Amino acid sequence: MNCPMESHDPEMLVAYAAGQLDQEAVAAFEEHLSGCPECSATAADQMAVWQALDVWETPSVSPDFNRRLYHRIETEMRLSWWERLTRPFHPLVLRRILPLTATAALLLMAGLILERPAAVAPATKGAEAVRAEQVERTLEDLELLRQFSAARPGNNEHRDAM
Amino acid sequence: MGVVAAALDYDAELMLRVKDGDGASFALLLEKHRAPVIHFVYRLVQEQAVAEELAQEVFLRVYRSRSSYEPTAKFTTWLFRIATHLALNWLRDEKHERMQERLDDGPPDFPAREVSDRRPSVEDQLMYQARLAEVRRAVAGLPEKQRAAVLMHKYEEMDYVQIAKVLGCSESAVKSLLFRAYETLRARLAHMGRI
Numbered sequence: 001m002n003c004p005m006e007s008h009d010p011e012m013l014v015a016y017a018a019g020q021l022d023q024e025a026v027a028a029f030e031e032h033l034s035g036c037p038e039c040s041a042t043a044a045d046q047m048a049v050w051q052a053l054d055v056w057e058t059p060s061v062s063p064d065f066n067r068r069l070y071h072r073i074e075t076e077m078r079l080s081w082w083e084r085l086t087r088p089f090h091p092l093v094l095r096r097i098l099p100l101t102a103t104a105a106l107l108l109m110a111g112l113i114l115e116r117p118a119a120v121a122p123a124t125k126g127a128e129a130v131r132a133e134q135v136e137r138t139l140e141d142l143e144l145l146r147q148f149s150a151a152r153p154g155n156n157e158h159r160d161a162m
Numbered sequence: 163m164g165v166v167a168a169a170l171d172y173d174a175e176l177m178l179r180v181k182d183g184d185g186a187s188f189a190l191l192l193e194k195h196r197a198p199v200i201h202f203v204y205r206l207v208q209e210q211a212v213a214e215e216l217a218q219e220v221f222l223r224v225y226r227s228r229s230s231y232e233p234t235a236k237f238t239t240w241l242f243r244i245a246t247h248l249a250l251n252w253l254r255d256e257k258h259e260r261m262q263e264r265l266d267d268g269p270p271d272f273p274a275r276e277v278s279d280r281r282p283s284v285e286d287q288l289m290y291q292a293r294l295a296e297v298r299r300a301v302a303g304l305p306e307k308q309r310a311a312v313l314m315h316k317y318e319e320m321d322y323v324q325i326a327k328v329l330g331c332s333e334s335a336v337k338s339l340l341f342r343a344y345e346t347l348r349a350r351l352a353h354m355g356r357i
Contacts, residue, residue, distance in 0.1 A: 010341050018316075045352035046344060052354040053316050053347075055290070056297050058201040059210050065196065069218050073225055 003036055013039065017046035173237030180228045188228075192221055195238070198318060199245050205313050206249040208302060216252060220245045235327060242318070242328045246310050253306060293354055300350040308343035311336055 015021050016029050033040045062068075173194070179187035199220055204213035223244050282290070301309060307329060314320040314328060326336045 010344075011337055014315075014340060014344060042348070045348040048352045048354060049344060049347045050316070052293070052297055052351040053301075055293050055354075056205065056301075058204050061197055061200050062214055065200075065214060065218070066192065069192070069221055072218060072222055076222070076226070 017050045174233035181231050203249045216248045239327045308339050311339040312343045
């Protein structure tokens with residue numbers, strides 16, 4: 001027989017370790033093993049793995065498994081046609097779409113808060129108020145200057161002549 | 163094809179009766195396949211509560227699909243395809259660092275092994291727990307598809323053809339998956355058998 005390791009077909013090794021070969025195949029393979037150290041070592045390791053995996057037992061099934069299942073089936077039977085139609089999307093909605101929507105809504109709200117005109121408005125109003133005050137003061141200053149220049153002696157003569 | 167498959171597969175025949183409204187046939191299918199499905203899913207996800215929840219979903223989907231059921235494949239192939247799909251999706255969603263941490267930190271979540279002819283000593287128990295933790299860690303360390311293939315091959319005793327149908331790949335791909343998986347397990351677990 002061909003060497004399973006050389007032919008890169010270790011199916012025989014796995015089947016041998018799993019006890020899935022018939023007697024004839026076992027005899028042929030064991031004859032090969034006796035002359036092939038590589039296959040012999042790999043077969044021993046594979047059998048060791050097979051035994052190690054036997055250690056893994058499973059817990060017993062919960063006694064109310066059937067009751068819970070039939071309860072779910074009954075609940076399902078009572079669903080409306082619309083609920084049955086949209087049911088496949090529920091896990092998707094809960095797991096994917098809902099978090100995405102919530103994130104988008106939060107980002108939108110944050111954006112609105114940061115870009116809110118009210119936040120800018122007081123500064124603009126203040127600037128406008130300052131500007132109006134400055135204009136007013138300048139006008140007053142101009143008026144004072146005008147009065148001052150009107151009160152000068154030369155100007156008095158001119159006023160008198162008038 | 164459908165009629166032939168039903169004739170060959172008693173489970174498919176039962177499922178066809180479920181399709182016709184026979185609740186007792188569903189109960190028979192549940193009784194027969196409940197434990198193998200839960201155990202398979204348990205070994206994949208390694209959490210008992212999750213395994214039972216996913217197994218419930220498997221049987222619920224079987225029941226839901228009764229009206230459109232056609233026996234185009236072996237019933238167990240269809241059943242394990244649903245189970246594998248749900249379990250692998252759960253694994254992908256959960257990303258198993260958490261489970262790995264639990265394996266490292268806590269004891270396994272199932273009852274201590276009973277030895278029939280004598281009561282196990284504390285030392286036996288500790289030895290068993292250590293070996294079990296090592297096996298669980300080694301299997302959990304395999305890539306998803308390799309893990310599923312090994313579990314079906316070792317514990318469900320499925321042949322390559324059926325595993326290929328469950329996983330939706332070719333028979334040669336299954337051989338390759340199993341070869342790589344057992345190679346990894348040999349490196350990690352072979353020493354246990356030599357003790």
